[in-house]
Amino acid sequence: ERIRDLGIEIGVLPTGTLNSITDVAGVLVGHTTLVKGDSVHTGVTAILPHSGNIFQQKVPAAIYVGNGFGKLAGITQVNELGNIETPIILTNTLSVATAMNAVIGYTLNQAGNENVQSVNAVVGETNDGYLNDIRGRHINEEDVLKAIENASVGPVKEGNAGAGSGTVAFGFKGGIGTASRKLPESLGGYTLGVIVQSNFGGVLQIAGVPVGKELKQFSFSNKLLNNVDGSCMIVVATDAPLDHRNLERLAKRAFLGIAKTGGIVSNGSGDYIIAFSTAEANRIPYSTRDNLLKQEVVPNDQMSPLFMAAIEATEEAILNSLFMAEAVKGKPGRNIEALPLDKILPILKKNGVIKD
Amino acid sequence: ERIRDLGIEIGVLPTGTLNSITDVAGVLVGHTTLVKGDSVHTGVTAILPHSGNIFQQKVPAAIYVGNGFGKLAGITQVNELGNIETPIILTNTLSVATAMNAVIGYTLNQAGNENVQSVNAVVGETNDGYLNDIRGRHINEEDVLKAIENASVGPVKEGNAGAGSGTVAFGFKGGIGTASRKLPESLGGYTLGVIVQSNFGGVLQIAGVPVGKELKQFSFSNKLLNNVDGSCMIVVATDAPLDHRNLERLAKRAFLGIAKTGGIVSNGSGDYIIAFSTAEANRIPYSTRDNLLKQEVVPNDQMSPLFMAAIEATEEAILNSLFMAEAVKGKPGRNIEALPLDKILPILKKNGVIKD
Amino acid sequence: ERIRDLGIEIGVLPTGTLNSITDVAGVLVGHTTLVKGDSVHTGVTAILPHSGNIFQQKVPAAIYVGNGFGKLAGITQVNELGNIETPIILTNTLSVATAMNAVIGYTLNQAGNENVQSVNAVVGETNDGYLNDIRGRHINEEDVLKAIENASVGPVKEGNAGAGSGTVAFGFKGGIGTASRKLPESLGGYTLGVIVQSNFGGVLQIAGVPVGKELKQFSFSNKLLNNVDGSCMIVVATDAPLDHRNLERLAKRAFLGIAKTGGIVSNGSGDYIIAFSTAEANRIPYSTRDNLLKQEVVPNDQMSPLFMAAIEATEEAILNSLFMAEAVKGKPGRNIEALPLDKILPILKKNGVIKD
Amino acid sequence: ERIRDLGIEIGVLPTGTLNSITDVAGVLVGHTTLVKGDSVHTGVTAILPHSGNIFQQKVPAAIYVGNGFGKLAGITQVNELGNIETPIILTNTLSVATAMNAVIGYTLNQAGNENVQSVNAVVGETNDGYLNDIRGRHINEEDVLKAIENASVGPVKEGNAGAGSGTVAFGFKGGIGTASRKLPESLGGYTLGVIVQSNFGGVLQIAGVPVGKELKQFSFSNKLLNNVDGSCMIVVATDAPLDHRNLERLAKRAFLGIAKTGGIVSNGSGDYIIAFSTAEANRIPYSTRDNLLKQEVVPNDQMSPLFMAAIEATEEAILNSLFMAEAVKGKPGRNIEALPLDKILPILKKNGVIKD
Secondary structure (H helix, E strand, O other): OOHHHHOOOOOOOOOOOOOOHHHOOOOEEEEEEEEEOOOEEEEEEEEEOOOOOOOOEEEEEEEEEEEEOOOOEOHHHHHHHOEEOOOEEEEEHHHHHHHHHHHHHHHHHOOOOOOOOOOOOEEEEEOOOOOOOHHHOOOOHHHHHHHHHHOEOOOOOOEOOHHHOOOEEOOEEOOEEEEEEEOOHHHOOOEEEEEEEEOOOEOOOEOOEOHHHHOOOOOOOOHHHOOOOOOEEEEEEEOOOOOHHHHHHHHHHHHHHHHHOOEOOOOOOEEEEEEEEOOHHHOEEOOOOOOOEEEEEOOHHHOHHHHHHHHHHHHHHHHHHHHOOOOEEOOOOOEEOOOOHHHHHHHHHHOOOOOO | OOHHHHOOOOOOOOOOOOOOHHHOOOOEEEEEEEEEOOOEEEEEEEEEOOOOOOOOEEEEEEEEEEEEOOOOEOHHHHHHHOEEOOOEEEEEHHHHHHHHHHHHHHHHHOOOOOOOOOOOOEEEEEOOOOOOOHHHOOOOHHHHHHHHHHOEOOOOOOEOOHHHOOOEEOOEEOOEEEEEEEOOHHHOOOEEEEEEEEEOOEOOOEOOEOHHHHOOOOOOOOHHHHOOOOEEEEEEEEOOOOOHHHHHHHHHHHHHHHHHOOEOOOOOOEEEEEEEEOOHHHOEEOOOOOOOEEEEEOOHHHOHHHHHHHHHHHHHHHHHHHHOOOOEEOOOOOEEOOOOHHHHHHHHHHOOOOOO | OOHHHHOOOOOOOOOOOOOOHHHOOOOEEEEEEEEEOOOEEEEEEEEEOOOOOOOOEEEEEEEEEEEEOOOOEOHHHHHHHOEEOOOEEEEEHHHHHHHHHHHHHHHHHOOOOOOOOOOOOEEEEEOOOOOOOHHHOOOOHHHHHHHHHHOEOOOOOOEOOHHHOOOEEOOEEOOEEEEEEEOOHHHOOOEEEEEEEEEOOEOOOEOOEOHHHHOOOOOOOOHHHOOOOOEEEEEEEEOOOOOHHHHHHHHHHHHHHHHHOOEOOOOOOEEEEEEEEOOHHHOEEOOOOOOOEEEEEOOHHHOHHHHHHHHHHHHHHHHHHHHOOOOEEOOOOOEEOOOOHHHHHHHHHHOOOOOO | OOHHHHOOOOOOOOOOOOOOHHHOOOOEEEEEEEEEOOOEEEEEEEEEOOOOOOOOEEEEEEEEEEEEOOOOEOHHHHHHHOEEOOOEEEEEHHHHHHHHHHHHHHHHHOOOOOOOOOOOOEEEEEOOOOOOOHHHOOOOHHHHHHHHHHOEOOOOOOEOOHHHOOOEEOOEEOOEEEEEEEOOHHHOOOEEEEEEEEEOOEOOOEOOEOHHHHOOOOOOOOHHHHOOOOEEEEEEEEOOOOOHHHHHHHHHHHHHHHHHOOEOOOOOOEEEEEEEEOOHHHOEEOOOOOOOEEEEEOOHHHOHHHHHHHHHHHHHHHHHHHHOOOOEEOOOOOEEOOOOHHHHHHHHHHOOOOOO
């Protein structure tokens, strides 16, 4: 169950209808999940800012590096030009290049892109090599294209889905999670959604309760958990009309959401936040006839509610990724349990997070 | 009382002896507190990496910008050269320049600096203008020099002291707070200390408990609190031998500590983290005879426990700043209460943070 | 004489009417020049993006750090919020704080700013301590205010003026220089102007000719010139409607202009480029009633001619600063000659830069 | 012929023996050149910091983004961890992913790397799509592996070789170029080498002489040349013991070398500089037993001669890439001439750059 179904609330702002990144109108998400025997637990998750030709109608975007131990592709062009021109792909560490090739092929082959000679694929990853035979590089280009084709509006499958198939967080099974916030009209009325691929360590906190500490299961508490590394990929979408600069600031707030779940952004964690705006008026056409782009942007001093929304939604998306994940029997000798709800729910009740 | 005296524990790592930045051997802290009538509530806090001539024996350092709505002086040189060459000063927003002039004078006048013609003063600030007549610019150079002279090892006065005299956090009186962590020998045995000047908003969380939400007193909950801006200055010291790059990474983790207290790093918040290493072997002499600097540095893959320590100590230092602060009657019509312990302690007990 | 009056042309783009930063409509420049006896050669130069209340009508801006060995004030807020809210001041290294205090006072006292409690003064500097008694800190707040008051449209005094009074470049007298470019209508028709405070070393190149090498007077060629440090402050103004992101990119191109004069951006050089747009439609009001800012911005793919203009104008402004400067008898034993035109002009003629 | 063979000298510092990046002891370079009919003109160039297992013995490194319109892979991890752990590959824009996959395979398969699950491939590119059928994506993993295998010390093939097979610079055939500088012992005695893949526009300057202007062939001079985009990849190697921070600063100086050839770093140019140190004592072992890394680093204030060397060698490497390139008949209707020496050499003689 998702955390709200269990009575756990994060923050003070209301969620969107689905409590999902797809509450941001137009955003699509698709998965390819690869499970073969015990040794293959990996996959691909695709996030599309809109259903049109993204290369022709780029979206304002920014990528913030929380901790750069990662292989994310596309960052320098996104931050130089301020936009994203392809679907965003999440996968495993050693499959970034394959995903790039797939995205490039996808873009070159789209109607209208016949003369395109340069494509900036945005691909993020976390390392699912604890459970998955990552060295086998089982993802192929078809898997990536299928995730793009699968992308749809509506509810997003969480937990062991897509790129979250084989990930581990806080020593438990992690995976894909999502959440959203809808600002009241007085604060702009914007919707902001987050999707995460959780695969990192620290001292698990659920709605503030130091569950990892109470379970005596946290980073550096024993040898098993000494390897806190892994990564957290975060994608933030909003319909607020933001330019690159304020999207970068927004992405930085999502980074703070990691901390609220107890993440410590360890040395070997590749923590990146990709943020984009779906505001149609601010799309950047590939071919501009006009000498000037007309834009409407949220002023700096109205950004803070969006910042709050990004922190809350990220925290909640990470928790959803854990609560929705299921135990996995992985590579020989590598099993990871799901969150032990039997132990955790009583702690949350005792601490007043779940009301009786 | 400090939070540990009330039975509130943050994180999983042990504190240093004093639970203070001054647990890092050699670090000195001094305050000048300026209170005149109701309208002047401001001050200066000086942090000295060591008691020698800092200009002649610079320390490895880095400054990370959490949110750049602030007037911090000295950042570009610290990050270009990787070191700090003066005492670090915290004060109010409109007194940064005065503090710089004082630090420059202090440095030019130190024995051994007779030929120095260039000084990079590091001065941070938060805006105490809600309580304090900040436009009156009451800090003068003497006040700054006094804070430097006052600097000492040992316990640090917290709350309404020095640069924390007039600050406000989460709608309550904030101020100066400090905390430290001592890593077990198996994780390096290093000490890390943090001092903060708290002056920001969000949804107050104490040891994870959403106290601000329970009190219905949080940013955007009502007009009074809509102004979430303010700032948080954080200084991190460690005896771990770190170079600029890993100090910058460490500073970024302290930034995460803000989030754990419920801070949202709002648009108008100037949130900066200054980190330095006191490791004597890595001091950077002003006049180098040698063609090479010999250094010993902690490898990347042993940084994570320090990262955890920085997050924990920052969270605890911010909470100490609130718990140690006292109500202030400020400018006409501007009163700020201390944390209402009568309401808060029961909440913390109910939530199991304070054990009966 | 300015270089064009000698027949020296830089680049391929036409200049503005005055070949000055003040060709950008509305930009004002003012100097205070301080010369007292032999030992005081310093000053202040103020650049105002427009003649109104800059705090109330901020301009889009960015600051790029070429080399951060410098004490420039205001950078983090400019880059976080994307705008400048005060006059830009250039002065000497040890007078930055004094200039900040003057700018803060100026802003607090402007009509309409009665409730302002936070001011981000932008102050740059180079170190004129070779000729000037910089440790004497002879600049006072009045000097800074006078430079602001003196600011006017029209021709700008170059050479030993204002903040260029005591600076040294390539071993010769440097100072203030300016230049501009006017793009043809087919490339946007925009005007771009640059003003520099030159105080750095390397191997002087004039319109490409390695004059420093021919004169055997360049960095590391002998002990006298081994100290290549100093700094170069550059301010770029344009009427092109650019946002922060493209202003930062533009600033980076001005950085390239230093290289074209033979500058090597040495370790001890504080090289910063401040860029702003004067486009009125994109001003950022301090008090926004609207929930959205409407902007018109130049698209990425029309930026390149502006980039070319920034490189050319910076190169030319630096050369003008040298050609317009005059010999100075400075602190005891410290004399710096002007460019030796008797030796240089024949070289330039021989190399075809000056046509007979 | 290389420019020095024609009598053209750049700068004031002496070159290394080969005037090549391979003057830095241990550095290896290899090419795979792909030419098929008229439509395929592309390739791969591999640069290896040393001949050992680079993953196990990483080298200190940094990557500086001149202009981020490019698809360079690996940047965030290089800059976060301060090192490079694979061969550096240059290729065409749409083949970055294929090169990554090849480098990952190469690394996973190296003896000693049997348990490696995470590889940060560093791959740069420029767009050779004017001459080359880039959409055909003709590079395969074998081509990349062959370039690595081909890598050797000694002279480097320049011009239409490897990744420079199909590139265009200043409207002429560009390609691979290299150069080096050897500092005098009094300035450290270090060797610094540069290799470039030139594919960009501007106003060609040769040893300062504005040849592009004299030929009336420069960016924006006519429609043909309006497309100034392309990119310049630069790799800088040095035996000076530098850490990440000073390597990043060094890389920034190489960026200045582009400007000295007349490059304007246009909007669509992907200009990146990858710098690494070969100093053996500062290698970073993958598996560290020690709790501290012992390093020797060049102090900040001895960096300037290396900065000068980086600027000079980059300028010269770019010019070598042009002078060594040959005319190419590319895709239908797409021919690019080599530099017209018959026109250019007389200009250089007239301007005194080539002495009679």
